[in-house]
Amino acid sequence: MAETRALQKEKTRQAIIEAALTQLTAEHGFSNLSLREVAREAGIAPTSFYRHFADMEELGLTLVDESGVTLRQLMRKARKRIEKKGSVINTSVDTFMEFVQKNPNIFRLLLRERSGTSAAFRDAVAREINHFKDELTDYLIFENNYPQDHAYALAEGLVTLVFNSGADSLDLPKQKQNELQQRLKKQLQFIAIGATALNENNMQGDKR
Amino acid sequence: MAETRALQKEKTRQAIIEAALTQLTAEHGFSNLSLREVAREAGIAPTSFYRHFADMEELGLTLVDESGVTLRQLMRKARKRIEKKGSVINTSVDTFMEFVQKNPNIFRLLLRERSGTSAAFRDAVAREINHFKDELTDYLIFENNYPQDHAYALAEGLVTLVFNSGADSLDLPKQKQNELQQRLKKQLQFIAIGATALNENNMQGDKR
């Protein structure tokens, strides 16, 4: 056999990642998360941490990347649901909120580091969010024949509203969460309908 | 005279607040800001800090409150400008972006602590943002005769979009900032027009 060593290494690597995610709660952000704490939680000596990551920032970026994977799975899931069920807005919102509820710590990480202290982090998170914007932009161009900049502005608005509602819903009791979710759907309708209306106006203008 | 002592105390209190604001940069968040650092910057002994604040959290909440004052001045300014110049969206956005540019550190504080580690902080920031939402809601009810919940959903959407663009614009070069600002205005138009359209629909529905 020539695998058990690499396998064990991967195992403790995952233990470190899991330990970090466990410690990322509402009260404990990544920036006040110490290498020693993570090592303790992962069940290894502090110095062993360096066998896997150069420093905490490298671990953090790994976490953001992992969350990106999860997010993209989420998008695929939403797309499949939409193909079957219809209603784009309702399905997308429900799917997204489901994700936030199931992975609060991952979402919290993205949320915080979006405006956090490290430029590398901010960029990494922005990249993930841009995936959403870009994909949605393409969809809007394809589906509604919007011009590029029009579609992008709309997509950005939609993503912003969804993402922020996710943030706000994190610490809310279930009933308030539902209210928020209903309000979000309303807001998405507003902006989508407004975009349609303004697009038609412009097209009429072009014909004259 | 019976004032010079209290006066001096207020002076160092302000020095502490200013020191904290100075240290709140893009690279240095409130949570990795130490009592000793602040004291050093303010030119006092670490222990003297306690003569003014029980701990760092109390200082932080004071900062949030102060930023609230600044924000409310901002709102008044915007209102006056609107009375004179008209265009609600353009004026509001310009005024807000002006504020963000002039007080990046205060805005960064609000931005980060909105999803930060301390519940007291999060509540304080939410309170400030709610001022905006509520005031805007009243305006929309008064101006457009929207029903309460309709107005609130719209107001929340508008505030969310504006606030987020402020956040995104912080580290952008001037040209990108302008593009962002234009896009924001477009998004606000979308959502405002959509809200009008849907409101008229509902009113027709009521008359039948």
Add this chain to the structure above:
DNA sequence: TAGTTAAGTGTACAGGTGTTCGCTGAATTG
């Protein structure tokens, strides 16, 4: 099987942290 590689360990160090305590000296009071 003998030699090499490398994940994980334990010790140690220098430096930062929040906070307690007893003190000073000037402003304030009566």
Add this chain to the structure above:
DNA sequence: CAATTCAGCGAACACCTGTACACTTAACTA
């Protein structure tokens, strides 16, 4: 003028941090 208040100080405390270094020991290689 004498007594009191109190903002600011310096030393000391216990604690936690990241990281360098030399080591063990099990897995891999040739």
